[in-house]
Amino acid sequence: MTTTTPNSHFIDLKDIPAETLRHILDTGRKWKEARRHLPKGAVDEGAPLAGHALAMIFEKSSTRTRISFEMAMKQLGGEAIILQGGNMQLGRGETIADTARVISRYVDAIMIRANTHEAVVELAEEGSVPVINALTDHSHPCQIMADMMTIEEHRGPVKGKKLAWLGDGNNVATSLIEAAVKFDFTLMLGCPEQFAPYEDVLDWAEREGGDIHVVTDPEAAVWDADAIFTDTWVSMGDDRTGNRVKALEAYRVDDALMAKAADDALFL
Template identity: 55%
Template sequence: GELRSILDNAKSRKAARKGLPRGTADKDAPLAGRTLAMIFEKNSTRTRFSFDAAIRQLGGAAIIVNSLETQLGLGEPVEDTARVLSRMVDAVMIRAVNHDDVKRFSYAASVPVINGLTDKSHPCQILADLMTLEEHRGPVAGKTIAWVGDGNNVCASFIHAAPALGFRLNIACPAEYHPDLYDLARAEQRGGRVVMTHDPREAAGAAAAGFTFTAASASHAIFPVARS
């Protein structure tokens, strides 16, 4: 599937870059002559630097605007912005407040649109997490991953990835902060194994790795699961 292909390609490119200066483009420079627009409604140090470094290493260039320079849907419809940018750049990454704005943008755009974060999902984050996990523990297919925390955007993206990559996801969260029920139902329809519990120990007991988050910053962390 597409997620598996992305992870495998990322690993291959990381290995091929061994010894290269960080500012040097990949030898095949697949995005030479291409431009990525990055729209930050929500600012982020890590997202900005990682995407900017990545597009340079792939041979391309970036145009970056932040929350003070643009706001999706204010002044002109999101669809108009999407159509205009599609005539100027080759792809768009959006780190947005509203998930529906990114969906509307992607429907109207004629170039690829990357979800850098929304209130409902955070796919790039979990791809980085899963790549890190695979580098240390091998392929995630058949493994159990634990999520301990509320059913936030990162949790949602783990739910989306579970059936696509073949891992079991154990989620431990308070009942009042459960994940979106539609996401859970869709994962089940696609053959995903997602198990809900309120006990963190139950979720993490048989897991290869666990993920959690800090409420103050809405960020999250990976932690090794203790073995007896």
Template identity: 45%
Template sequence: MNLISISELSRQDILRLLDSADAFRARRGGHGTPLQGKSLAMIFEKPSTRTRVSLEVAASELGAHPLYLSAGELQLGRGETVADTARVLSRYVAGITARVYSHGTIEQLAAHASVPVINALSDWEHPLQILADLQTVRQRFSRLENLKLAWIGDGNNVCNSLILAAAILGLEIVVASPPGYQPTARMLEQARRLGGDPNVLVEPAEAARDADVLVTDTWVSMGDEGEEAERLRVFGRYQINSDIMSLASPDSIALHCLPAHRGQEITDEVMDGPQSAVFDEAENRLHTSKAVMAWLMGDAKKD
């Protein structure tokens, strides 16, 4: 079994993973080492702080040995295929995580590996991030029912995974993005097939109204630097600030997967304020990574 898309998980799977993540969070340092003697290959085409550190620490604290493999350390750039890389790594390690530019690379790894493959970010989805978001939401509200999620900003990979998770869990989600940067028709159709009904708008204030959770991400993702000037112009009013938060429910929270460009997609006032759950969210990347690794790489039977 792999975790390539959040859509591969059922509602029960998600809730079990969140329960496991909560247990790891509560018993950090005392939860044992269920992956003792195993190794995890970590393929990183794109650099990262939170993803690399959370995965390395998670693997180490579970007893596994993490192996960081940057693009320059692999033979992919010298002609070796993704399929051959997957086959070879499968002879050495118990699991593969990959943070890549193209979702097709993750799909090829999963198709040819004989060990679990975990999507640590692609241009289409970011399932590990959304599990951390869901853990954070449940910690703050003690539930994952009867909540409204509002995504403000670029309809990107993180947004895609959030839309799919909302569909699986039966949560209301509203996305506010400028034309040309909204979730694709393909993604919205996938969410509807899962039972969701995502609402896509242009006006951020309309999306934020009465929302329980406001979520955003950088306006200029890695690989989009050539579009920076245009993106900054287009997204200027898609900012989570005190005015937008005032439209949301009184106990609403703000999430951001980080790194944040303060003063662009989110203000200091919100990010450092009482409604911010950003740093809990970042911490939960560690606990949800442990939950996923233990589930996919552990010896317990998966049902």
């Protein structure tokens, strides 16, 4: 049985209070600004995470997420331990519950990039340390928090802005929908009908009063938007390419489509 509270984990943005998410962004920007004069490998003043260790479990490949977490731990004075799913007992039939209990004895937190969302939820339920979702088939909250920070660095507070998503209503879109509710911005999603966002995510957003609209016209989605998001047409581990490419081709973000957005729109 876990000894952490639900809000100790970072699994889905919808389950984290808006004020906590705002604090994370503001703290991140403050720490980033404070170390601008330091070499990339230098430790932050005061080494906030000195003596702390993060286990990083990768069931899927990663470049940006891995280096972001690993460098963050180094810069904050902590240690990162890399665990590849295929090299663990987890990849040989050991249960997630056993893995969670064992790893929790050695580290202060666990970050996982998992094949399934259920695996991350179970890891959090069975372990005794905070768990961070570094991507699942359902959501990608760290990516969207980084995007929120980028927008605010370049265009000021995201609250009240109009953002647009184009393409597959996938895991990244899920987290963007949840962010729209938490950070109070308008979100337009331009998706083919067969690749619309998850209904349960849209239902949650509607119940929470989110200003979110799903359309099939890409030009309507990006009209006067302050920022446009998109993602790969074929998600990690998905080998269905032919039909997806054909359906999503109209949602390619090019100069013509960017011209429909606000004059200073960002592309992410």
